[in-house]
Amino acid sequence: MNLTLKIWRQKNAKDKGGFALYTIDGISEDMSFLEMIDVLNERLIGKNAEPVAFDHDCREGICGMCSMFINGRAHGPWAGTTTCQLHMRAFKDGDTITIEPWRAAGFPVVKDLVVDRSAFDRIIASGGFVSVNTGNAKDANNITIPKPDADESFAAAACIGCGACVASCKNSSAMLFVSAKVSQLALLPQGQVERKQRVQSMVAQMDAEGFGNCTNTGSCEAECPKEISLTHIARMNREYMMANIME
């Protein structure tokens, strides 16, 4: 495949940045999107040019590091797929592919396609945990959990924190992410102790990070590589309201 890549290049957080055009040939349709960028970078290094900086880690769709906005969609055109699991057969020979970083006030650009997502870490640190006694791991069935609750909690826990929800939302809202983390623990017996304090702290931290507000358009759910359901947002709203009423 021969492709034209229109990639956002930005030296650092202060640089204004802009698009650079690259033509690339000999790309196999069996390559992943990141492997295609690897090929580009090797050729750039060979020419003594600065390679394109991008986030990646596991490359098997579970770590949440890759974060490219490809042709106007978070993680590209395939539904329920991270950028690393997107393959070049999603494109046609001769295509021009536009690649941008996540754009949100809460996710400032560090360099090129790399954004700083530590806002998510601060949200988790504010309440996305359970306090447990240390010691040996307990038997798995010591605490019984109804199957539907376990399934729903597990579905929320599938969130890899990549930030595609924020990147896709017209308001740059982080509510799908935060609601998944709130749901995951609110549904389990282990999460009950800090239940009220958790949702309050996490929402307060989310607001402090400068993310926008949810208008229920549903694009987060549609773009999420882990297909996290919008219903978690309603659960978070419910948890938040109840936490404030019951206080």
Place this chain on the structure above:
Amino acid sequence: MTITQFINSSLGRKTVMAATGLFLCVFLVEHLYGNLLLFYTDGGEAFIEYSHTLVHSLFIRIVEIFLFAAIIVHVVQAIHLTRLNSTARPVKYTEYKVGETSNWFSRNMGITGSLILFFLVVHLWRFFVPYRITDAVGGEGQINVAQDVKLAFQNGWYVLFYLVSIAFLTFHLNHGFQSAFKSLGLNSKKHEQLLSVSGSVFAFGIVGIGFASIPVLFYFGIAGSTF
């Protein structure tokens, strides 16, 4: 957490938008019920009596305050949220195809809302101010409201303006009604489909067709033949 902190939080603001929005939905149903009295072939008597009650009931005076307060809070909060949201993405995307995964009306509640507000001003100026203020208080209560409605909808342009506005209201509600429930925490996988269908039925089936029928039937002379 204090009530002020709650209202100033992102989720609190959404709660306020949802609660005022749903209150206005309840008003729309009541308003539609009153308006449908125009279809009685009784010389407009039922509608005139209903209008008289609206102007002279103490209960309605009190509800009216809440109604206008809800409109103001809903609009002010919407403007505030829109401004907050626009600062949440300082650098825009060059290519942004979110339109493929969400519908236009859900993303443009501000535009449909503004048009509804404009309509509301025109509508109140034509029907509310004369009946409720100038005629009822300053004047002699002489306007025959049923005949006046018939008169207003003789004008084709006016009818068209109403129909377009009602269409915008319908689209606003198609997203707003179900979104309000979601913002109040009332959504789950089991009820998601039901909520979505109910929102569309309320918007198109009740509000859309209900309100649009009035200018249309009066314009074509189907309604109001007895007054």
